[in-house]
Amino acid sequence: QAGLTQPPSVSKDLRQTATLTCTGNSNNVGNQGAAWLQQHQGHPPKLLSYRNNNRPSGISERFSASRSGNTASLTITGLQPEDEADYYCSAWDSSLSAVVFGGGTKVTVL
Amino acid sequence: EVQLVESGGGLVQPGGSLRLSCAASGFTFSSYAMSWVRQAPGKGLEWVSGISGSAGTTYYADSVKGRFTISRDISKNTLYLQMNSLRAEDTAVYYCAKGVSSGSYYAGEYWGQGTLVTVSS
DSSP, X not given: OOOBBOOSEEEEOTTXXXXXXXXXXXXXXXHHOOEEEEEXXXXXXXXXXXXXXXXXXXOOTTEEEEEETTEEEEEEOSOOGGGOEEEEEEEEETTTXXXXXXXXXXXXXX | OOEEEEEOOEEEOTTOOEEEEEEEESSOGGGSOEEEEEEOTTSOEEEEEEEOTTSOOEEEOTXXXXXXXXXXXXXXXXXXXXXXXXXXXXXXXXXXXXXXXXXXXXXXXXXXXXXEEEEOO
């Protein structure tokens, strides 16, 4: 099943802003939006945002999501060392009747 | 507190079967969609299957369709994944995840710690 497209890696300095992208099509991201998950090595994923910019309770306001057409974005402001992790986007694909994931973006805080 | 605890993983030979379980607590189990998501060693996340809150609707990734079956027992607050005809490429950590609503499969609000399935002779 075709997945969503994410850049493999992003590196930014401490306290800077990182913007991650996730590109799909009109059947998935462009239709119902995307969710964003954070995964630290050896741990299960954690939901950061869904349906474009709904944040579960306890998620920092430094994480904000948006969508433009078929591309979803996650912006992390004021990067902290603990933000070093893999970030995945996911979406429901109405043509596949399945969930599709992006390949993940590894964020490095310099 | 929401808790999801997977079990049933292990080593199995190619062509064999395994049943994974996910014991859920801390929320109304029948009100939320549940999914299985796997992660092969060193790889990204791959959605495997989802089931609606009412258990009336199930979905599968093409890679497992016809081999895996998802189900849920509301009386036991438990989610299952029956895996048959296992292949080496099914080797992964399998997570169960709770959706944000009864029909939402793409946003796992809570995740278990995962159970490792290794398919090898």
